Amino acid sequence: MSSYYEASARERLQNLLDPGSFQEFLPPSARAQSPHLLQLETPAAFDDGVIVGTATLGGAKVLAAAQEGGFMGGAVGEVHGAKIVGLLERALDERPAAVLLLVESGGVRLHEANAGLIAVSEIMRAVLALRSAGVPVFVLDGGQFGCFGGMGIVARLCDAVIISEEGRLGLSGPEVIETTCGVEEFDSRDRALVWRTVGGKHRYLLGEAKEIVADDIAAFRAAALALLDAKPDLSLDALAAEHEALGRRIERFGSAADATDIWRAMGLENPEKIPVLEADDFRAATAGRRL
């Protein structure tokens, strides 16, 4: 087992993709750094916290981007965002089997907030344009910082999310909600509550993550390989079906106070035991029940 959660973005790419196949675009030696951070006397990284490049996965050509949570929580700035946009546009030219986004991000980088927000919207537009052109985009979410803010929206724009139990996916992070609305709204230090609300298991049960895997890079690799044949579908029928499902979710669970209430309503036995189950047991216990 090689922990995805503990690994750096570079280690994830190295171990996820076919050995030795990854070639980086605009590598650290190109020094595509954020001038905005340096202007604010804040240390900047040579890759601006995201690694983009090409590789093979099971022999199939893919393009991949990996955000480094250890640098500013993976937050998106101008250069960081532009690297991802450039990768997605390159995929329009090269038509790889898929684009993999190894997300780990708190969202927009405040030091360059406007540039970051615009960049996220450009990533959104680029993902949608690429999927419209028939190239699937897959998201891997299992890092220490989770996937929040605009990147949380980006993740749900893609063809599928592969998540680990440790992975988190949402929009406003628990700390942000607590700071703004008070601890009674969301106690960000209650780890069990945080994981029940935005953690991998709940995302999987809601159908937002297509696969849930153990915290193991090899497990992420296997899940990504299994998805490679998927084809994007942004048709009216597909979106109408998604719309219906999202409407049902509000009707059924809109007044649920906690994830366990939702899990109970889904017909899962012993919902309070869900958080302690290992990945395999969890999948078995929830088979046929999730949305």
Next chain:
Amino acid sequence: MDVKTLLDRLFPQNHDVRFDGVYLSGEGETSRGPCAVIGSIDAAPIGVELAFQMAGEVLRIVREHPGRAIVLLVDTQGQRLSRRDELLGINGYMAHLAKCLQLARNQGHKIIGLVYSQAVSGGFLASSLLADRCYALPDAEVRVMNLPAMSRITKIALERLEALSQTSPVFAPGVENYVRMGAIHGLWEGDLAARLVEALDAADSADLRRQWGQQRGGRLLAQDVSKRVRHYA
């Protein structure tokens, strides 16, 4: 500007817009034909319901009025901050809205965004920033976060942020900053109906904002870096 005045000025010939709480939808007549109107009022926080309603309307327009232009008039203080919205997967609802707008774009609907009051952070991201072209009224407010809050979180002195914001459009609130950076194509003054028609005529489904940001000198790296990645050999 309040939304009723806005609608009168955008669609002086005729408009029929219904209000449901903070949500609005309907249509307005322009010299280029009828436009669909979708939006919100009262600086609405965008939660799962509002995103869902807007997405449903986009799907209805695609189904019932093929090719009709869509005007987004979204007044938002940002995403709704609540544990309940997170529990339901609010990011997925916003992504759904974005996908519906992309479907409309793919099917030939032009999409114009007009920030007439406020656009903040995630609420902006989920709405007007997804338009083919986004515009704003000159007194509109656009931001991610105000400088005092930004100073607290980044631990950078407020005075320093304020000083730098005089020259850099990169982080401080302000509609002009977003114009310089290319995300807001222009500010609408005078005859709003004429501005809307000009926008409809000019709208392009390609995302050219990096280019505009570079031309206007407000965002010098995005275009260059994305191109270097796209063509890196």
Next chain:
Amino acid sequence: MEKLTYEFQGGTFSRPKNEAKLVGVVGSGNLEVLIEPADLQGRCVVEVLTAARGFGAIWQAVIADFFARYPLADARVSINDVGATPAVVSLRLDQAAEDFLGDAQ
């Protein structure tokens, strides 16, 4: 922030054709080290950008020790530091040097 530059002569590990290598992350208590070949007339140049001011003497010592272990020639070592301890700095430098030298010529 503070920018520090150190230069060393007389290195013997010259790898002009090796790929640049990066280790570490620019995060609190950590640093990134980039080593790349560069035509520097045999010198090894180390450039440090650190968030913590006033530690020049310690950097000097740590980097001199590193050069004694890995006498690089025609190499540029670039560091972005967020207050890493000398032990962490040495560890990252050694990792970067091993990675850099490990490549086939």
